[in-house]
Amino acid sequence: MKPFAQMPQKYVGGLGFLVSDIDDTLTLHGVLPAKVYSSLQAIRATGTLVILITGRPAGWCDMIARFWPVDAVVGENGSFYFKPEGGSIKRVWVDNAATRAANLVRLSSMAEKIVAEFPGTALAEDNPWRATDVAVDFAEDVAPLPLKVAEQICSRFIGMGATAKVSSIHVNAWIGSYDKLSMFERLLADEFNTHVQDILDKAIYTGDSPNDAPMFRRFDLSVGMKSVTEYSMEAEDMPKYLTKGDGADGFLEVAARILQDHSYLIKRENS
Numbered sequence: 001m002k003p004f005a006q007m008p009q010k011y012v013g014g015l016g017f018l019v020s021d022i023d024d025t026l027t028l029h030g031v032l033p034a035k036v037y038s039s040l041q042a043i044r045a046t047g048t049l050v051i052l053i054t055g056r057p058a059g060w061c062d063m064i065a066r067f068w069p070v071d072a073v074v075g076e077n078g079s080f081y082f083k084p085e086g087g088s089i090k091r092v093w094v095d096n097a098a099t100r101a102a103n104l105v106r107l108s109s110m111a112e113k114i115v116a117e118f119p120g121t122a123l124a125e126d127n128p129w130r131a132t133d134v135a136v137d138f139a140e141d142v143a144p145l146p147l148k149v150a151e152q153i154c155s156r157f158i159g160m161g162a163t164a165k166v167s168s169i170h171v172n173a174w175i176g177s178y179d180k181l182s183m184f185e186r187l188l189a190d191e192f193n194t195h196v197q198d199i200l201d202k203a204i205y206t207g208d209s210p211n212d213a214p215m216f217r218r219f220d221l222s223v224g225m226k227s228v229t230e231y232s233m234e235a236e237d238m239p240k241y242l243t244k245g246d247g248a249d250g251f252l253e254v255a256a257r258i259l260q261d262h263s264y265l266i267k268r269e270n271s
């Protein structure tokens, strides 16, 4: 990983896509600073598409797609995307409604067993708004437990036949092989008529934890918030660049750079 300040200005024709995780990337200590929200708005106003990719529930993503300055949101670690369209929301899911309901029943019973096995954990408070996955809280509304515990929970879910990933606050588990990247690829193809390999020189990804690994690997311009170094991750799963600040502070370094590059491009075009 190189310091973010060393990231080359590759996107000569302007940045096409800002793709970002939410928790501990746009937020800091559980709060979304106003400055981050207005940066998203400013970046979008330059013509850059803003796409958020999160482990957060469908219920949250519905609100984000309706109210935030975004072009689309991928939620529950890749089980769907929601896209604002003509005053309404287009919803695309990996699984149909019957499969989603059956999977939730299986996942809930796994999560209940796991919470009983790992003292100090709890079913995450945002589970009622989830449509396809289940989250075990190890650091949000419970006293934070070591990451090692989160990794053990992850392995336990996998042993029970689920897919599982550690975020900065939860262990999320779901049924199926999709992830943040597979749904992002589908969104690009279906809605923006392009492919990841064709946008690598004009797309930035920002994230902070192991559930961002598929995106960190795929993007040339992948940026990790400083706290990403606290996780045990394989070298190829790490972002290419690292910010100086944690969470929102790190993101604002990236946002400032995007806006600065944009005004430089405009000045150059006008001169």
Ligand SMILES: [Mg+2]
Pocket (backbone or CB within 6 Å): 021, 022, 023, 024, 025, 167, 168, 207, 208, 209
């Ligand atoms: Mg995160």
